[in-house]
Each structure stands twice: as structure tokens, then as C-alpha cells.
Amino acid sequence: MDLTLIQDAFDRVSKKQKVCYTKTQDVIDRTLHELEVAAKQLSETSTDQKLVLTGLQGKLAELAPSNQVGALQKDVNLTVSKYGKMLDKAFCTDIAKAYREAEFDGHLINEIVAVHFYRQGLFDLGDCFIQETQEPNAMTLKTPFFEMYQNLEQLRARNLVPALTWAKENRPALQKKGSSLEFQLHQLQFVHVLHNIGRTAALQYARASFGPFASCHISDIQRLMGCLLWAGRLEVSPYSDLLAPSHWDTVALEFTRECCNLLGQAYESPLQVTVSAGSQALPTLIKLATVMANKKQEWQVMKQLPVETPLENAFQFHSIFACPVSREQSTAENPPMLMNCGHVLCKQSIQKLVKGNSRTFKCPYCPLETTSAQCRQIYF
Incomplete structure (x- = not known):
């Protein structure tokens, strides 16, 4: 196009x-x-x-x-x-051409849609959807997201206590994954207390809260202590950037990410990601279906598309290996294999090179020789 x-x-x-x-x-x-x-x-x-x-x-x-x-x-x-x-002519509206027969688990699809509504904060809509689809087991998916949104609403209202309570309860899990969310919440609360209450209250809060984070965030804590000298005029101090509203948005985003992570859920809705990626791939699929139909070939029976589907970097979640010999993308049946020389080919390409050679074969990219038994499968 x-x-x-x-x-x-x-x-x-x-x-x-x-x-x-x-x-x-x-x-x-x-x-x-x-x-x-x-x-x-x-x-x-x-x-x-x-x-x-x-x-x-x-x-x-x-x-x-x-x-x-x-x-x-x-x-x-x-x-x-x-x-x-x-x-x-340029934008074909008949997207049915890109439709492909596939078996789906109806209950799983209903749960995915319900989770999408809950993670967007549309709890009434999610409840209505579950009732109409008669999926009572999906109601258990609501509770963790409901708690998350309650904490988010309080956080956006400049009330950090519920979020701090949640972070403290989940401190071992957050520390295990190297998250600094709890300290970020305490930092926001310290600045909020200093700016709105005063130096004494802020100092007391720092003594009560910053101890567990001194080993990892000492430089940040030292900078926060410097703010005490500018109590009452923090907005005209060298630390005025700490009052920026963007800090609250950043912490709210980080809080949402960590909540979803501990729930075993992706930060972005899988349904939204799937639909967005599908809309980008749709023109390529429609063109492929049209070309295959003109050649009287059925593309729906293919296990792998014969053309690349361009997507934005946001939809690339793992590394992809394409064999430099066959130019084909690796699959579970045709995985990448590491040779002794350090070059990597797909398994089928190595099998073709081995054919006709009793023991060893030469790497197509260097003079070294190896055997198929010495090749090891690698994982990305």
C-alpha cells in the first residue's frame, strides 16, 4: 500500500x-x-x-x-x-478474507474478555458480561483488580496510605524482583508531608520510614534530607523538581505494573495487545489471502505464513532467529543449532549439509568442520 x-x-x-x-x-x-x-x-x-x-x-x-x-x-x-x-481500492473493507478457521475455548475467551474489563476498571460492565455469558468462575478474577483500582484512586487523590500498606505487605516479593516501588511511595509521602505540614513532621516520617532502604537509596535519602533546609519554600529551592505532578503519575504507573506483575498478569491487556497487533497485520493478511486465492491455493492450511508480518517494536516480546542459509524463521520443529565454530543454523539446514557427508561437514561461513552430534540447540 x-x-x-x-x-x-x-x-x-x-x-x-x-x-x-x-x-x-x-x-x-x-x-x-x-x-x-x-x-x-x-x-x-x-x-x-x-x-x-x-x-x-x-x-x-x-x-x-x-x-x-x-x-x-x-x-x-x-x-x-x-x-x-x-x-x-487501497483499503479493502472485506476483512473476512483474512479469517482463518481455528478452534477456541469459549470459556477461556469469556474469561479473557472479563479480565480485560476488570483491568480497565470497568467492573459493572465486567459483572454484566459474566452474568450474560454464565461464567460464574470468572468472578474470582475481579477481586484483585478491584483492590488495585481502589488503591489507585486513593493515590491519585494524594492519599498514599493504602498503596504504602499494600507495598509493605508485599515487600518480600517486591524486593525479590528488585522493585523500588515502596521507596518511591515513601519519597512522595515525605515530600508531601514536608510541603504541606512542616519540617518536624517530615523528619519524624523520615526516621520512621527510610531505615530499610538506606543501603540501596542512600543518595536519594541524602537529597531528601537536604530538602529540610528549604521547608516552607521548597518550590523555589534546588529541590523544586520533587514537587512536579509527573512524580505522582510515574508512581501510579509503577504501582499498576507491580500489582499486575504480582497477580501474574501482563501490564497491558492481552486482548488489547492482540487486537492492536491484528489490526496492523490485517493488510498483509488480506493481501496474502487475495494473492493465494488468485493462484487457487488455500492459505488457511499453512502452518507458517510465507511472508513476514511487519509489527511495531512494541509487539516484539522475544527474540526471533532466521536461519542465514534457508532464510526461514526457526520453529519448535526447526530450532536454531549452535556449531563448534560459533555460527548458528537451523536444524533442517544442518541436516541438508550433513546429507552426503559420512562424518563431518564444513560450516558455510568459515573453514571449520563439525558433525551433527556436536551441534547443540540454543534457546532465545
């Missing part, structure tokens, strides 16, 4: 519309001018009204505003029509 051609066509339509508007407005202004002149002449008592109306009729016939405007509109409509046909 050449988007440049579509953009050029759109620019032509836009330019044509602007020209049409300018010329149409000019015709209307000239017509109004003639009418105003005639009306002024008719208001004079000594004027021959019949002569004025005859002159006005002649000028309007010469100007022909309806014909001019009609011709301009016809030209624009023709250009818009061509642009619409180009869009219909």
Missing part, C-alpha cells in the same frame, strides 16, 4: 475544494453587489424601476451564478469521487 499516492490524492482534493470555495465566494459577492446596486437605485423616486430591473436581469444573466457554482461543484465532486475509488 503506497500511502504517498493516497496523500498526494488527498492534497489534490483539498486544493480543489479550496479553489472551489474561493471562486464560489467571489461569484456570490459579485451577485450581492449587483443586487445591492439595483436596490439602491430602486429606492430613488426618480428612477425608472422597469429599466433598473431589466438591467439587473441582464447582468445576472451575464454573470450566471448558478451555472458557475454548478460547474465548480461538479469539478469538486468528480475529484472526490476519484479519491473515494482510490481509497476503496
Whole structure:
């Protein structure tokens, strides 16, 4: 799909519309001018009204505003029509061509949809969906997300106590994965207390809260202690950046990530990721289905697509290996294999190289020789 051609066509339509508007407005202004002149002449008592109306009729016939405007509109409509046909040709709306028969677990799909609603905070909608699909077991998915959103609402209201309580309860798990969420929450609370209550309360909070984090965040704690000298005028101090609202947004995002992680859920909704990735792959799939249909071949029976499906980096969750010999992407049946020389080929490529060689075969990229038994499967 050449988007440049579509953009050029759109620019032509836009330019044509602007020209049409300018010329149409000019015709209307000239017509109004003639009418105003005639009306002024008719208001004079000594004027021959019949002569004025005859002159006005002649000028309007010469100007022909309806014909001019009609011709301009016809030209624009023709250009818009061509642009619409180009869009219909470039963007195929029949997505059914990309449909592929597949077996799905209906209960699993219902749970995925319900979890999507709950993780978006749409609890009423999720409950309604579960009731209509008659999936009572999915109600257990609501509780952890409901607690998470309650804490998030309090956090956005500048109340950190519920989030701090949750972080303290889950401190071993957070420390195990190297998360600094609890310290970030304490840091926000310290700045909030210092700015809104005073130096004494902030110092007491620091003594009670920062002890467990001194070994890992000593430099941050030292900087926070420096803020005590600027109590009451923190917004004009060298530490004014600590008052930025973005810190609250960052902590809210980190809190959501850690909650989802401890629940065994991805931060982004799997359903949303799947639909977004599918919408990007849709043009390629439609084109492939069309080409295969023209060649009277059935693409739905293929185990692997014969073309690459371009997706954004956000949808690349693991490394992909393509064999430098066969140019094919590795699969579970055709995994990447490491040779003694350090080069990596897919298993089927090695089997083809071994064929006809009783013991050893030469690496296609260096002079070293090896055997198939010495090749080891590697994992990305």
C-alpha cells in the first residue's frame, strides 16, 4: 500500500475544494453587489424601476451564478469521487478474507474478555458480561483488580496510605524482583508531608520510614534530607523538581505494573495487545489471502505464513532467529543449532549439509568442520 499516492490524492482534493470555495465566494459577492446596486437605485423616486430591473436581469444573466457554482461543484465532486475509488481500492473493507478457521475455548475467551474489563476498571460492565455469558468462575478474577483500582484512586487523590500498606505487605516479593516501588511511595509521602505540614513532621516520617532502604537509596535519602533546609519554600529551592505532578503519575504507573506483575498478569491487556497487533497485520493478511486465492491455493492450511508480518517494536516480546542459509524463521520443529565454530543454523539446514557427508561437514561461513552430534540447540 503506497500511502504517498493516497496523500498526494488527498492534497489534490483539498486544493480543489479550496479553489472551489474561493471562486464560489467571489461569484456570490459579485451577485450581492449587483443586487445591492439595483436596490439602491430602486429606492430613488426618480428612477425608472422597469429599466433598473431589466438591467439587473441582464447582468445576472451575464454573470450566471448558478451555472458557475454548478460547474465548480461538479469539478469538486468528480475529484472526490476519484479519491473515494482510490481509497476503496487501497483499503479493502472485506476483512473476512483474512479469517482463518481455528478452534477456541469459549470459556477461556469469556474469561479473557472479563479480565480485560476488570483491568480497565470497568467492573459493572465486567459483572454484566459474566452474568450474560454464565461464567460464574470468572468472578474470582475481579477481586484483585478491584483492590488495585481502589488503591489507585486513593493515590491519585494524594492519599498514599493504602498503596504504602499494600507495598509493605508485599515487600518480600517486591524486593525479590528488585522493585523500588515502596521507596518511591515513601519519597512522595515525605515530600508531601514536608510541603504541606512542616519540617518536624517530615523528619519524624523520615526516621520512621527510610531505615530499610538506606543501603540501596542512600543518595536519594541524602537529597531528601537536604530538602529540610528549604521547608516552607521548597518550590523555589534546588529541590523544586520533587514537587512536579509527573512524580505522582510515574508512581501510579509503577504501582499498576507491580500489582499486575504480582497477580501474574501482563501490564497491558492481552486482548488489547492482540487486537492492536491484528489490526496492523490485517493488510498483509488480506493481501496474502487475495494473492493465494488468485493462484487457487488455500492459505488457511499453512502452518507458517510465507511472508513476514511487519509489527511495531512494541509487539516484539522475544527474540526471533532466521536461519542465514534457508532464510526461514526457526520453529519448535526447526530450532536454531549452535556449531563448534560459533555460527548458528537451523536444524533442517544442518541436516541438508550433513546429507552426503559420512562424518563431518564444513560450516558455510568459515573453514571449520563439525558433525551433527556436536551441534547443540540454543534457546532465545
